[in-house]
Every structure is written in C-alpha cells, then in structure tokens.
Amino acid sequence: MNVLKNIKRLIFKDRFYKKYKLRLFYQHLRTFNELDSEKRFPLHKDDLYPCLEDNLLETNFDAHYIYHPAWAARIVRQINPDLHVDISSILHFCTMLSAFVKVEFYDYRPAKLTLDNLESGHLDLARLPFSSNSLRSVSCMHTIEHIGLGRYGDPLDPDGDLKAINELKRICAINGNLLIVVPVGVKRIQFNAHRIYNPFDVVEYMAGFELRDFSLINDQDEFIKNAELSVAAKQKYGCGCYWFVKREHLE
DSSP states (O other): OHHHHHHHHHHHSSTTOOHHHHHHHHHHHHHHHHGGGOOSSOOOGGGOOOOTTOOOSSOOOOHHHHHHHHHHHHHHHHHOOSEEEEESOOHHHHHHHTTTSEEEEEESSOOOOOOTTEEEEEOBTTBOOSOTTOEEEEEEESOGGGTTSSTTSOOOOTTHHHHHHHHHHHHEEEEEEEEEEEEESSOEEETTTEEEBOHHHHHHHTTTEEEEEEEEEOTTSOEETTOOHHHHTTOSSEEEEEEEEEOSSOO
C-alpha cells in the first residue's frame, strides 16, 4: 500500500488535478487487477505507471510543432540541396530530414545526436560562424522569437531577434533559401517565453529577400497553405511559416 500512496501523492500534489483524476486513478487500479492473470510478463504494483489522460476519441497534438516541420520538409524536398543547415529548430525536423538530405544541426544548447547523414554542433545565433552568402538551404524555426529574452541562458537583449535575423540573412547564399517560422498575430512579448510578431513586420525585416511562400497555423489549429498576411495578423497566437529566397542585389 505504501507504493499506492506514493503514486497518489505524486499524481495529486499539483492543484491542477481535481476529483475526476482520483476517479481515473481508481479505474486504473481496477484495470490492473483485471490483468492479474497475465502470465507472459511480470506484473507488480511497484511498476504501476498510471497514464490517466490517454483514453481519448482523437489523438491530441501541438499543431504548431506538428505542421511547421512537415511544411518545411516538403519545401526542402523541392529545393533538393546537397546540404541543409538547420539552426535550433525542433529536433524531430533535422533527424527526419537527414533520412534523405545531408543535414548540419546547430543549437545554443547542443544536442548529442548520432545518426548518419547528420552532424550536430553548438553556435550562437547572434554570431553565426558561417561565411557571408555561403549557404543555399537554411532553416531556423520557432526559435528567433526567443533570442534575447534569457529563456535558454542567452543574454538579455531587446534586439536579439533582429541580430539573429540579420545573421541568417548574411549567411544565406544569393538565390539561396531561408525558412523561418515564428509566432504571428497581435504583436506583443510574453516575457520570457517568446515574442509574437505582426506578420508584415517579418517581411519588412527580410528586406532583400523574396517571399516565396507564406503558410499559417491559425488559432483553430488549422494549417493554411498560401495564407494571407492580413489573416495571420488577426490571430492571437498563430504560427507563421515563411519561405524566403535571397535576391541577387541586396539593398
């Protein structure tokens, strides 16, 4: 019984959990008792691992982080580069992409990834180590909005995001491709989580680049291909997916 008491203590220590959690917990125990005749695997109360919220009619998912890597992978497939450099995007993107494209992944907090066709390292997005006009295919997704807010141990800098954008613009090759994803909607900062950008401002920051594609995950978690910037500007917390191409002559 001590094991059961410890489990209940862990489950209910957060005020978020209400009485209905207790009902779910006892349902879990009843299911455990029904499995008591299981012979192929050891079944002990010490191994109880309650999953109280997975019995659903539909699979829940974070629309921002499901749709934007899928959008980007399709574009990289179109570009078909010899090398794609990803900077600080979600790890699922670079690991899956490396199945068909050579990928270099970099982050302020480096990840120890061990896959063929994939290299991983450390960098500071505000001071990128690459030569100017050197990379044909680059992505930086759901990252720029954090730079300078101190969330990940980086120094506080109100213009940190602009410095990161300028560095990404610098390293992208002439006629090269740059994929940027940021939260979009009513402009504000939610300190120290992230910035939310007016989608027109992002295009303005990218002077010297052509906007090849803009897609949106809206507040209803719908993916909209070739979305209107004006629609994105009305969101509370949308996800703007930008495919930029660097023009030959920058201002």
